[in-house]
Amino acid sequence: MTTAYDELMAYARETQALAQIAGRLGWDQETTMPRGAAAQRGEEIGALETVLHARRMDPRVGAWLEAITPSDAEAEANLRHIRRSFERASKVPADLAAELARTTSVAQGVWAEARANDDFAAFAPTLERVLDLRRQEGAALAEGGDPYDALLQDYEPGATAAELEAMFGALRPGLVALRDTVLGAPAPAALVGEFDETAQMRLSRMIARTFGYDMSRGRVDKAVHPFSSGSGNDVRITTRTSRTDPFNCIYSTIHEVGHAAYEQNIDQAYLLTPLGSGVSMGVHESQSRIYENQLGRSRAFTGWLHGQMVDAFGDFGIDDPLAFYATVNRVHKGFIRTEADEVQYNLHVLLRFDLERQLIDGLLAVADLEEAWNTRFEADFGYPVDTPSNGVLQDVHWSVGLFGYFATYTLGNVYAGCLHEALRTAVPDLDAQLAVGDPSGATGWLRDNVQRHGGLYEPREVIERACGFAPSEGPLLAYLEAKFGEIYGV
Structure with a gap:
């Protein structure tokens, strides 16, 4: 019946x-x-x-x-x-x-x-x-x-702007202090030269498979703004290439694979049901950021990646894997959120979070947005925006109406910091695995503890169940301070 x-x-x-x-x-x-x-x-x-x-x-x-x-x-x-x-x-x-x-x-x-x-x-x-x-x-x-809180529910059910503002307010001073400290120290060498874009795409597809992306249920294409699309058995990603910056392609791909792996690894019993997609954009972003940063930019994994870069491009001027690790994680001035280092990335997000709240609340007019962006950016980063494409026009989100979305990027980083702390305890030989280009211990733990559940639990509950503690900004700050303190000797 x-x-x-x-x-x-x-x-x-x-x-x-x-x-x-x-x-x-x-x-x-x-x-x-x-x-x-x-x-x-x-x-x-x-x-x-x-x-x-x-x-x-x-x-x-x-x-x-x-x-x-x-x-x-x-x-x-x-x-x-x-x-x-x-x-x-x-x-x-x-x-x-x-x-x-x-x-x-x-x-x-x-x-x-x-x-x-x-x-x-x-x-x-x-x-x-x-x-x-x-x-x-x-x-x-x-x-x-509050209309902004109402829009926020599309991306992070249960969250409020007030609680996010409190979390971000606690995060910001530590980020600014760390940024100022490392920028005052001698910087690692930057990557220079030209890198064949066809070879970049070939390498990025190989790395996607390395991180568990099932190409029989997905594909990798190019777009102006990288993204992941779909769920279940058709999950597609895009990346982008720059002849002078292969890291853009490599790490955009790893980031989007984090999103795609989440969708591909949800229990197949949930296919085409409300439980068959990622539970929130904050949890989604936790997967993309932990794949990209805590795993993909780790000293162990970049040691393996250095060899893959040599195979793909020949001698590119950095012979030492340890120096390559520092170059991958180089803190640098820049305008573009998606190209920002881990230390400064969230400062880019907080700028957008504050401006879009003002737009929705009617405190900021579109006619004044470019000037407001440029003023805030110079105050936060210490140098002026040179072109609109490096400023207010760089992100696609507002054009497609995604007001309320930006906050989930930093929330996802906070979640990733918590998950990474728990992951290190659960997989004590993680570095040894990453050093030979095998992230399956980490991705398997994330699959079992986060991804397979899909929408079964509420967002914060997913993170709490996986970590064993309530999410906070503390683990992310501790991770960043330890990592960049070691790289920069501060």
């Missing part, structure tokens, strides 16, 4: 399948879609979002939810996700959801062109429209509460 729960889950699987199709359209838009198709793609995505929105707020979903008493933890978690989606969709008018999807699809192309031309003024009217729509959505979701 078919129960109400069976009917609801069958319906949810169809909704999830349609959402995956929408995601594939987004992947195609960033990789292979012809430029001239942008307006049409916006209409296609808008139409599909209309269908998805209607399904999520269908009255039958409400009736099923009322009729079901969950029989186990898995059912309870599925119902929690479906209820959250139903309540959210019911608060947002269907025409607003469709208009947001259409506008952000087109806005992506406008942003890319403005970025290429270093012309914020050309993007500003489009950003104004995106911001207005997201403010409307935030207000509808908040129902008199």
Whole structure:
């Protein structure tokens, strides 16, 4: 006999399948879609979002939810996700959801062109429209509460701006002090020369497999802004190449593999259910950052990577693996968040977190955003922004309406610091494994303790269960101070 729960889950699987199709359209838009198709793609995505929105707020979903008493933890978690989606969709008018999807699809192309031309003024009217729509959505979701908190739930359920501000406030002084200390010490050598971009892609695909990325269920392509897309058995990543900076390609790939491995390693029983995706962007980012930094930039792993670089590019001017480790982790001035070293990365994120809160709250106008960005950047980093593409235009997030997303990057780093501390205890010979290019001890522990659960637990609970303690900024700061103190001799 078919129960109400069976009917609801069958319906949810169809909704999830349609959402995956929408995601594939987004992947195609960033990789292979012809430029001239942008307006049409916006209409296609808008139409599909209309269908998805209607399904999520269908009255039958409400009736099923009322009729079901969950029989186990898995059912309870599925119902929690479906209820959250139903309540959210019911608060947002269907025409607003469709208009947001259409506008952000087109806005992506406008942003890319403005970025290429270093012309914020050309993007500003489009950003104004995106911001207005997201403010409307935030207000509808908040129902008199804080619109930014309401938007934040899309990316980190249960989090609030106030608690994140407190955590970031505790993190910031230590980061600034460490940054100032290491920048005052002699710097390791920088990587110089030119590196064949085809060889970079070949090496990056090999490293992706080394970190457990299943290429039979994924692929690696190039995009302006690297990203991961999909879940279950179709999880795709992109990276980018620079002829003078192979680290950009290598570490963008490792970062995105962290995201992709999370999705690929979720229990197959959860495929196309609400539990079949990563539980939050903060937890997602913890996987990408621990793969990229605590594992990929470790002294042990970079010793192995040095040999792979020599095989791929020949003599590139750094003969000593220990010197190569210092070069990989070189703290340096720079404008771009995605290219920032571990010490300064979160300072880039905190800038964006503060500015986007002001935008949503109406305390900062789009017309004043570029100046506000440049002023804040110079105050935080000590030198002026030279071009909009190195400043306010560098990230795709606001063009696609991802207000509330940036905070999850630093939250993910905090989670990664906690997971790394627990991982070191659980896998005491980790360095010996990494030194021969074998991160499987670490990735296996992360799979078993974080990734396989998908959406079964709430975000903070996932981290607490894996680590055995509540997440805080302490382990991340301790890790950074120990690592960079040793590299820089301070």
